Amino acid sequence: MPELAEVDYYRKQWNAGLEERVSQVLVHPAARIFRDTPAAAMVQGLPGRRFLASRAHGKQMMFEFSDGAWLGLHLGMSGELTTAPPDHVPAKHEHLVIVLESQSLVFSDYRMFGKATLEITDDGQAPLWWRALAPQPFERGFTKRRVHEFVQRFPKTPIKTLLLDQRGFPGIGNWMADEICWQLKIAPQNTAGSLESTQREAVWKMTRRVSREALRVIGTDWGDLPDSWLMNHRWRDGGICPRRGCKSELVREDLRGRTTCWCPRCQG
Ligand SMILES: [Zn+2]
Numbered sequence: 604m605p606e607l608a609e610v611d612y613y614r615k616q617w618n619a620g621l622e623e624r625v626s627q628v629l630v631h632p633a634a635r636i637f638r639d640t641p642a643a644a645m646v647q648g649l650p651g652r653r654f655l656a657s658r659a660h661g662k663q664m665m666f667e668f669s670d671g672a673w674l675g676l677h678l679g680m681s682g683e684l685t686t687a688p689p690d691h692v693p694a695k696h697e698h699l700v701i702v703l704e705s706q707s708l709v710f711s712d713y714r715m716f717g718k719a720t721l722e723i724t725d726d727g728q729a730p731l732w733w734r735a736l737a738p739q740p741f742e743r744g745f746t747k748r749r750v751h752e753f754v755q756r757f758p759k760t761p762i763k764t765l766l767l768d769q770r771g772f773p774g775i776g777n778w779m780a781d782e783i784c785w786q787l788k789i790a791p792q793n794t795a796g797s798l799e800s801t802q803r804e805a806v807w808k809m810t811r812r813v814s815r816e817a818l819r820v821i822g823t824d825w826g827d828l829p830d831s832w833l834m835n836h837r838w839r840d841g842g843i844c845p846r847r848g849c850k851s852e853l854v855r856e857d858l859r860g861r862t863t864c865w866c867p868r869c870q871g
Pocket residue numbers: 844845846849850851866867868869870
């Protein structure tokens with residue numbers, strides 16, 4: 604599932620079409636990604652407008668078109684953004700294709716947990732919900748105090764589960780939450796309320812560090828994170844803890860509905 608760095612990577616793929624005008628929009632009208640805005644509204648509302656800007660915020664993306672049209676996209680579990688030639692014929696899972704002058708912007712999503720919305724505003728501003736999103740971990744508004752307060756609001760929630768809460772940690776997903784816990788040597792199932800104040804501060808710091816590094820490495824050109832991180836070892840059963848001097852076998856178990864990987868020795 605795309606997290607903040609993967610989302611930013613996909614967002615930038617569409618930048619190849621910046622400044623171009625929309626000639627037509629091709630859709631699979633029954634696709635579940637149109638559950639909030641009907642596909643017909645996109646087909647009618649976008650042609651003639653120019654593609655002006657793209658932004659990512661956590662797991663959300665916003666594409667601005669001229670005259671106040673805002674296309675919001677969420678990649679869900681399996682969404683991907685690519686570009687194709689202007690005469691591209693949409694494949695089975697390519698539910699939204701925006702045809703520009705020299706290329707097409709393609710949103711594919713085979714599991715359809717993703718979502719596309721279109722809103723027209725007349726004040727030149729992005730829709731209200733977008734402006735109300737919580738600060739991202741690498742932004743100034745993501746303060747130590749904010750994290751302290753958020754953690755204290757949910758004392759019974761496992762810390763790993765809390766890190767997935769987009770109201771507090773926008774853009775953090777499954778692998779990043781596991782990475783943060785592992786880097787800090789905190790067991791993922793420890794409740795938020797069990798963290799001491801120094802640990803809460805460490806969670807704030809590490810969330811920023813992991814986010815920045817992921818954005819730099821994955822968000823730029825989908826590079827590989829260092830082998831000394833949990834990231835490259837967490838995907839299969841039988842992985843070995845990469846921490847120097849540990850070498851314990853990693854555990855993978857369900858925690859509140861999400862596969863969670865941790866080292867029983869380092870994070871005991
Ligand atoms: Zn270990």
